[in-house]
Amino acid sequence: MEYKFRDIEKKWQQQWKEKKVYSVPNDSPKPKYYVLDMFPYPSGAGLHVGHPLGYIASDIYARYKRLKGFNVLHPMGYDAFGLPAEQYAIEHGIHPAVSTENNINTFRKQLDNIGFCFDWDREVRTCEPSYYKWTQWIFLQLFDSWFNRITQKAERITQLIKLFETHGSDVPGIQRSAFSFTPAEWKSFDEATQQEILMQYRLAYLAYTDVNWCEALGTVLANDEVINGLSYRGGFPVVKKKMRQWSLRITEYAERLLKGLDEIDFSDSMKEIQRNWIGKSVGAEIDFAVSSEQDVIKSMRVFTTRPDTIFGVDFMVVAPEHEMVKSITSSAQQKEVDDYVQYVLTRSEVDRMAEVKKITGCFTGAYAVNPFDGRKIPIWISEYVLAGYGTGAIMAVPCGDERDFKFAKHFNIPITNIIGEYYNGEEANATKDAILQNSGFLNGMVMREAIDSAIAKIEADGIGKRQVNYKMRDAGWSRQRYWGEPFPIVYKNGVPYAMDEKELPLVLPPSNDFKPAGNGEGPLANLKDWIFFAANENRDSNTMPTHAGAAWYFLRYTDPHNDKAFADKKALDYWGQVDVYIGGSEHAVAHLLYSRLWVKVLHDLGYLNFDEPFKKLINQGKITGDSRFVYRVRGTNKFVSHGLKSQYDADALHVDVNIVNGTELDTAAFKKWKPDFADAEFILEDGKYICGTAIEKMSKSYFNVINPDDVVEKYGVDTFRMYEMFLGPLEASKPWDIKGIEGVHRFLKKLWRLFYDDLKGKVWNEDKANDAEWKALYKGLKKIEEDTDRFSFNTGVSTFMILVNELSDLKCHKKEVLEKLLIALTPYAPHIAEELWSLLGNSGTVLDAAYPAIETKYLIESSKEYPISINGKMRTTINIALDAAQPEVEQIVLTNDVVQKWLEGKAPKKIIFVKGKMVNVVM
RNA sequence: GCCCGGAUGGCGGAACUGGUAGACGCGUCAGACUCAAAAUCUGGUAUUCGCAAGGAUGUGCAGGUUCGAUUCCUGUUCCGGGCACCA
Incomplete structure (x- = not known):
């Protein structure tokens, strides 16, 4: 009896579907376990062999946990809103809803083909109104909340209004704002003014912000969608532009997002990336008195991480965009300052980044006064200081900071040395180990320790205070696009109000016009009837970014069909945090931070009893393509083998990996591959044409793409699954080399032969096993269990190979041994395990069997x-x-x-x- | 420039807490079965000296700690990823 893998696999996939074996209940006496994959964006290209890697790993782990007695939630869905579908619609005239649906169907077919154990009854699609109703609802929770810095929690806006009524603008725990009012004044403000003030505190708020504007795409991009000043998609230039945009006040959560990292099991590099992104720096804000011709501004505030260097300040630098610049510039400098400000305005982010070496700047004619020694310090403006970070002004210490040093040298500003021999006059030295000189009350102190002393003195003198800054900015949440969630907001005479919960969802209006409206507004602005739906009332023409739907989908899986709430509290409490989350590291920043933020806010508002979404995160590595090259002698149709190419003037061409065996080219297939090569000639070495190789990303244009469907057709799903795992550690990136798959396939055939022989038929028996057989089994199972527990699936697969080799050598065909092996194999190769399990005479699915317990008595060595x-x-x-x-x-x-x-x-x-x-x- | 991660046979990789380096698989060589091939099975396969027994070398490179280092420390090269005028 032969191992007919395709028949077996199709049969069981059908049965599992009919019997709904992967359906998961929300109440169970078993302990829960939640295994989650990052849901895919259903692109038109379908899956290649790199995509399923993480899904196979999570599938193995989910099945393993189920066998171990857990009620396992293992769902899948689609991140279905997004720009590519909209671009496709513009180019091909196919509605995003249609192309998205088609792509989802293709994905589903491919996923089903690999036999995953997803509970498809729980599928979510972020573009469905029944889903995005709740995305909009959560947005409104953010709109209706502010962050109390004393409790470090989100609280309701009604709470804040009460505080304004009793405290005025002087509410403890409130962030700074431009508004100042008494309780009586608050009550006297008209509605619009009150709403404008409240907007300064809402967690989802409207503000004029500098956004990354991409003219070519006609839209605003998030920071992570901009790479080196060019758009991630298309590579178009991106410039700064002020627009009235929705933002999420994620900066208020910076500290909690940072602290939360200590409690979750993410890789060190992932945590490091998030820490860098949040970019915490501790220092002080210091006020310097200002003397200027106009005498309007009395003082300026700077942020510094090095208050110990305050006696080394030789000049101040203010961002050219800074408001104070107008008020301090002297008449003599006016022209020069105006020209410089004008120059900076014309400079896009791209230019500012590209030119690091060129030093520009301009003196304002005003001076600051050092609060400790009374020195007059010239105030300059320069583009290297950013208005959006810190206070938009710095104190420059050229002996200790490289940029300040170059600036001082360039403009011939005298440099004060406060670190003695640590400063050589040639370059700045950013040390913290020097002993301070020329530094008044700090003289003789080691800089590292002087930081605290300086802050203490600054605070005692009332000229500043300890201050923490974060590099992270609030998250821009508006997109000028059609294919996204509309904002559930109504503007009444220009004042934004939340829509009533009962009116949700605000459904995306039907449209066939996906081009931007031209004035910087998105396609929805073209739908005048929808935007201006009542007198003096209008809707927002923007939609939310794809991050919105993805920021909470893992909560929806717990109760996906609920139309009363985003999920039932009981279901949320039962499933709780995602125990293991598997996905690519490219989502390190945006998706994970926004998910963490939304969960924290929902937690603060009492909807969740946990405040971190993902207990453990695993980043699967990329599978790279293994490309092959042929070398065409220039100007001819002759191809020279790799080893001889140096003797010719030859160009490398990518060749389809499917017509190369290892590195040997199938020359006949090559001639048929493309008409151009039909009469190709070959210069062989040892009678063979040997190709060159390179490891690159999988891409159609490199002809190195492997479609999982083809592999599955040839070798079967179980072989494919095990081979992907066998390639190497889950987290490492590794090349796909089809050759090695034979070994895994042989292993499954060898396993089959323990049960059935091609000639003899059934060979398994019900004899009692001996000690040597038990020992081989349990030694293997113990290792497999340890490996599976630590996600080391590659060594897990090799242990199965060792175990089957040993049982073959022992000629062990005994049911009582093999049965236990099958249960352990089920997570890795579910189809063959299920088939043999049933052939051994068992009824029901092997997934309901109990994972074999290790009998340690057979493992004791003397x-x-x-x-x-x-x-x-x-x-x-x-x-x-x-x-x-x-x-x-x-x-x-x-x-x-x-x-x-x-x-x-x-x-x-x-x-x-x-x-x-x-x-x-x-x- | 700064911050993280990595480098082991011809190839993918193993060695989990400092204790037999190279498990397992691919490839390859030899043999068995076969008219032949496929499939399958058996054995060898880091490099090097040697008929062998046995020896020498060996985990990117240079040092160090240790009875003992792929593993720990210092420096360095290369590769991958993240951040980038962030005060």
Whole structure:
């Protein structure tokens, strides 16, 4: 009886579907476990072999946990809103809803083909109104909340209004704002003014912000969609533009997002990326008195991480966009300042980044006064200081900061040395170890310690305070696009109000016009009837970014069909956090931070009893393509083999990996591949045409794409799954080399032969197993369990191979042994396991079997083949009883022939014996 | 420039807490079965000296700690990823 893998796999996939074996209940006496994949954006290209890697890993883990007695939630859905579908609509006239639906169907077919154990009854699609109703609802929760800095939590806006009524603008725990009012004044403000003030505190708020405007795409991009000043999609230039945009006040959560990292199991690099993104820096804000011609501005505030260097300040630099610039510029400098400000305005982000070496700037004619020694410090403006970070102004210490140093040198500003020999006059030295000189009350202190002393003095003198800054900005949340969630907001006479919960969802209006409205507004602005739906009332023409739907989908899976709430509280409490989340590291920043933010806000508002969404995160590596090259002799149709190419003037061309066996080109197939090559000639080496190789990303244009459907057709799903895992560690990126798959396929055939022989038929029997067979089994199962627990699936697969090799050598065909092996194999190769399980006469699915417990009595060893080292070099091994003590071991070792040979009659200096490990004779 | 991660046979990789480097698989070589091939099975396969027994070398490179280092420390090269005038 042959292993007919395709028949078996199709049969079981059908049965699992009919019997709904992957359907998961929301109430169970079993402990819960939540295994989640990052849901895919359903692109038109379909899956290649790199995509399923993480899904296979999570599938193995989900099945494993189920066998171990857990109620496992393992859902899948689609991140279905997004720009590509809209671009496609503009180019091909197909509505995004239609192309998205088609793509989802293709994805589903491919996913089903790999036999995943998703509970498809829980599928979510972010573009469905029944789903985005709740995305809009959560947005309104953010709109209706503010962040209380004392409780460090989101609270309701009604709470804030009460505080304004009793405290005025002087509410403790409130962030700074431009508004200042008494309780009485608050009550006297008209509605529009009150709403404008409240907007300064809402977690989802409207503000004029500098956005990344991409003219070519006609839209605003998030920071992570801009790479080197060009749009991520299309590579178009991106410039700064002020627009009235929705933003999420994620900066208020910076500290909690940072602290939360300590409690979750993400990789160190992932945590580091998030820490860098949040960019916490501790320092002080210091006020400097200002003396200027106009005398309007009395003082300026700077942020510095190095208040210990305050006596080394030789000039101040203010961002050219800073408001104070107008008020301090002297008449003599006016023209020069105006020109410079004008120059900076014309400079796009791209230019500012591209030119790091060029130093520009301009003196304002005003001076600041050092609060400690009264020195007059010139105030400059320069583009290297950014208005949006810190206070938009810095104190420049050229002896300790490279940029400040270059600036001072360039403009001939005298440099004060406060660090003695640490400063050589050639370059700045950012040390914290120097002993301060020329530094007033800080003289003689080590800089590292002087930081705190300086802050203490600054605070005591009332000229500043300790301050923490974050590099992270609030998240821009408006997109000038059609294919996204509309904002559930109504503007009444220009004042934004939340829509009533009962009116949700605000459905995306039907349209066939996806081009931007031209004035910087998105396609929805073209739908006048929808935008201006009532007198003096209008809607927002923007939609939310794709991050919105993805920021909470893992909550929806717990109760996906609920139309009363985003999910039932009982379901949320039962499933709780995602226990394991598997996905690519490219979502390190945006998706994970926004998800963490939304969960924290929902937690603060009492909807969730946890405040981190993902307990453990695993980033699967990329599978790279293994490209092949042929070398065409220039100007001819002759192709030279790789080893001889240096003798010719030849150009490398990518060749389809599917017509290359290893590195040997199938020259006949090559001639048929493209008409151009029909009469190609070959210069061979040893009668073969050898191709060049390169590891690159999988791409159609490199002809190195492998479609999982083809692999599955040829070798079967179980082989494909195990091979993807066998390639290497889950988190490492690794090349796809089809050659190795034969080994895994052979392994499954060998496993099959333990049960059925091609000639003899059934070979399994119901005999009692002996100790050697039990030992082989349990030794293997123990390792497999350990490997699966730590997501080391590559070593797990190899342990299965070792185990099957051993059982074959032992000629063990005994049901009681093989049955346990099948249960353990189920997570890795579910189809073959299910088939053999049923052929052994079992009813029901193997997924409902109990994971085999390890019988440790078969694993106890009485002796060990000890490695014996002489001076740390392994020379021989001796079998010694494991309970032998040092004197006994020494005696055995010293009488050994090999040891005696090496000792040459001398007595050893000492003998190191580590019980159960090794012996080392030192001479 | 700064911050993280990595480098092991011809190839993918293993060695989990400092204790027999190269498990497992691919490839390859030899053999068995076969008219032949496929499939399957058996054995060898880090490099090097040697008929062999056995020895020397060996985890990017240079040092160090240790009885003993792929593993720890210092420096360095290369590769991958993140951030980038962030005060």
